[in-house]
Amino acid sequence: MNINLLKLDFKNIRDFRELTIPLFKEKDVNTPFHISLIQMPNGTGKTTAINLLRSIVCGEILEKEIVLSYQPTRYKCDEGYFGVLLIIDRDLYSLGMHFDYRNGVMKYETSRPKEVGGGKSFSYDLPPYIRNVMTKNFTRLFVFDGEFSENILDNKKTEAETSIKFLYFLDRLELLKIKADTLLENKRKSTKDTKVHTQQGLTKLETEEKKLKQTLVDLNKQLKKFKEESVSTSQEIEDLEKKNDELLSENETIQAEFIEFTTKISSLENDIRNGTNIILNILRTPSQFSLKMNDKLKNLSENMSKLKLPRSVSSEFFKELSDEDECICGRPILNDSIKKKILEKAEQYLAADHITTTNCIKGSIRNMDDYKELSNLRDNLYSYINEKQQLIQAKDLLKLRLDEKDQEKAEKIKQEIIRLSSNLVDLNLYIQSLETKNSAFQEEFSLNEYENINLCQKKLIEKRKRLDEASDTVNFSNGVSLFKKMMDNIISSSIDKIKEDLISKSNTRISQLMGNKDVVLEKIEGCIYVDGKKGVSQGQSLAVAYAFLSTLFEDSPHKVPFIVDSPVGSLDLKVRREVSDLIPKLFAQLIVFIISSERNGFVEGIGKYEDVQFLTIYKDERETGSIAFHTDKKFFMQFHSENEEVQV
Amino acid sequence: MIKLNPRIEEAIRNEISVQKQSEDVFDMLKNLIINIFNNNDDILEIEQLIKSLKLYAT
Incomplete structure (x- = not known):
């Protein structure tokens, strides 16, 4: 991208009622002068011009306070305009800022060449590849004041290093870190139920999951054991009942009755089973x-x-x-x-x-079945159950007719059956507590995950889900940390490598331009450090600073005009000569704003170059808001403002 | 389109090597950096890259 500035237009900006500063050659309007020296006394609007240039090329939207600061104070007006004519890669673009002083707002206007769509748009509408590059920080690198070049040399400032970051877009890698943090934050929000985002939290969750897994194994072991005990207890009861029956059946006096009772009880049990099944089938419909x-x-x-x-x-x-x-x-x-x-x-x-x-x-x-009256069936079932109970009692009473010894045996068996039955009830309750999925039962007995297999399984599933989410988040968090660390290393390593190149190229340039190797760019650490065999003059340091800036842009695919306000400031004559001799060689288009007191020394050096225009702009006090404009070199060299002190 | 400065590519290559990451991660990171230089990055691209990073126990 090659940008040249061809014209500046002011209308109702501060003290400029109307002013156009042409930077192109009369014979070829699309070609700018190599050097444009713009002499403006203090208070005429140099800083205004520099600030507006910085804003307009990057499309900065100005706040109300700044907009109103451009409103002329010496005469009344409600609107203002600042515009530039640019030639970008052979295409002409016109950018304008319209100021509405009544409302304190401004808007952009862009005129584009036919080749890229043409027409006028009421916005900052340079092609995307230019907009992408023209950030506020980038603009600061080529539209600057003397202070900026001095800052490059000031070891309390970091302008040199920051410039490298901006020009090579390494500042955008910082954005990647912010975006990675945003991603992590979103991930944490989406898994907010987990609330586990650290390695410690994850370890705790893993321990809990492990504990639940072990609990589930233990509960299943318990269930197996209780079930085995239940089977064996049932078997024992059955054996004892058999033994009891044998005791009764072997006694001749009661044998017949015992067989009768047993047969009837067995028959009734069949009736009860059948009756229950019939009722259950009806209840299902x-x-x-x-x-x-x-x-x-x-x-x-x-x-x-x-x-x-x-x-x-x-x-x-x-x-x-x-x-x-x-x-x-x-x-x-x-x-x-x-x-x-x-x-x-x-x-x-x-x-x-x-x-x-x-x-x-x-x-x-x-096809549904007809309604059936359940009461008869129910009554029958109750009568079977009652009859069975009576027969069991009667059968039990048979024991009383046994001899004393057998009675004692029967009583012992009975007591053992009672004890075992009680154990069996407990065992079955344990089993039910362990394996029930019935939530009402679980609630009634206040069962928890350490007492009930179903609750334990549910808790384990829930814990595993949390663990998966947490582990995902923690892994992602570790990934983000590594990513950010890598970005930091890449930024710092890139800057180091680019610095090496810049120092080497700047020194080659300095030695070619100055014709010796007396002064070198020693290092870049925040600012640039200049070293010289015979000491370093202020002018040489400043020349190195400009050489550094021009080298910065040399590798860059973007060629831009250098626009400087007060490039030599209060430097002595010798320094001014050194700087003025060097900086035209560094930049393809150089636009310099100076005051008459900076002319000495500086303009002499510049004057050696052919492609230079000398512009003098000052307030015409005869009419408010009127600006006088001269393009004559002689006038330029003789102009002196009463407001400026001669500093040299 | 803003191209990748060879010195930055060198720094990426070096960091990939130090962090023992794969060639795929190098390609992803390089593309991501080119895209952010051109204001053309995608948040999903960043997420994908982070998920592809090999994490070593420290």
């Missing part, structure tokens, strides 16, 4: 056990028949029909309103899958 439910379902079926539901025509039929050109009746479907109406009506019909489901419901109701 609501229409059979609830007369109310039965009536309602029948009512639903009748209503569906009355309403002819489901309709045989599905909504899909109408949706397809709306896409046709002709209705099934043969009439054309002419316009969108008819199509829309058909689609609206389609909403009143069920979709094909709904029709299938509705048919299913209708069929099921039609």
Whole structure:
């Protein structure tokens, strides 16, 4: 990208009622002078021009306070304008800033060449590849004042190093770090339930998960053990009951009754089992056990028949029909309103899958069993149970007819059965507590993940999910830390490598320009350090600073004009000569704002060059806001402002 | 389009080597840096790169 500045336009800016500063040659309007010396007394608007130039090339939106600071104070006006004509890679662009002093706002205007779309747009509208480069910091590198070049040499400042960052866009790598942090923050927000973002937190979560895993293993072991104990206890009870039965069955006096009772009890147990199954089957079909439910379902079926539901025509039929050109009746479907109406009506019909489901419901109701009266079945079941209980008691009473010894045996067996049964109840309760999935039971017994397998499994799944999320976040966080560290190393290593190149190239340039190797750029650490065999004059240091700046741009694909305010400031004559002799050699277009007292020494050096224009701009006190403008070299050299002290 | 300065590429290459990262990570990082130089970076590109970094226990 090659940029040259061809013209500056001011209208109602501070003391400029209207001023145009041409920087191009009369014979070739698209070619700027190599050097434009613009002499303006203090208070005429040099700083204003520099500030506006810095803002306009990067498209900076100015705040109200700054906008109003450009409003002329010596006469009344509500609007102002500052514009530049640029030639960028052979294309002319015009950029303008319109100031609205009534509202304290400003807006941009861009005129672009035909080749890139042409026309005028009311915004800062340079091509993206230029906008991308023209940042505020970048602009500061080529539109600067004497103070900036002095800062490059000031070991309390870091201008030199910062300039490298800006020119090589290394500052944008800092942006990558910020973006990585934003990503991490978003990730943490999305997994906020986990609340674990550190390695320590992750380790704690891992320990908890491990503990739960072990608990689950232990609970399953317990369950297995209790189940085995339950089986063996049941077996023991069964054996004891068998032994009890044997004791009774072997006694001749009660043998017959015992067999009778046992047979009856067995028969009753069959009846109870069958009766229970019948009732359970009925309970699974609501229409059979609830007369109310039965009536309602029948009512639903009748209503569906009355309403002819489901309709045989599905909504899909109408949706397809709306896409046709002709209705099934043969009439054309002419316009969108008819199509829309058909689609609206389609909403009143069920979709094909709904029709299938509705048919299913209708069929099921039609084929449902009639209501059955449960009370008889229930009463029968109760009578079987009661009868069984009575028989068990009667069977138990048979023991009383045994002899004393057998009675004692039977009593011992009974006591053992009671003890084992009690154990069995406890065991079964433990088993139920361990394996139940019934939340009501879990709540009633206040079971937790360390007592119930189902709760433990749920907790483990939840913990694993949190662990996965946390581990993902922590890994990502570690990745972000590494990424940022890498960025820091890359920035610092790049700067070091670029510095080496810059020092070497700047020194080659300095030695070529000065014709000796007496002065060298020694190092860049924040600022630049200049070293000289015979000592270093202030002018030489400043010349090295300019050489450094021009070398910075040498490798850059962007060639820009150098615009400097007071390049020699209060330097002595010798220094001015040194600087003025050197800086024109460094830049393709040099625009220098100076005051008459800086002319001595500096202009003499510049004057040796051919492609120079001498402009003198000052306030014409005869008319408020009027500016006098001269292009004559003789006038330039003789001009002296009464406001300036001669410093040399 | 802003191209990558060879000295910056050298610094990226060196850092990839120091951090024992793969050639793929080098390519991703280089592209990401070129893209941010040209204001053309994508947050997903950064996320992908971070996820691709090999993390060594310290």
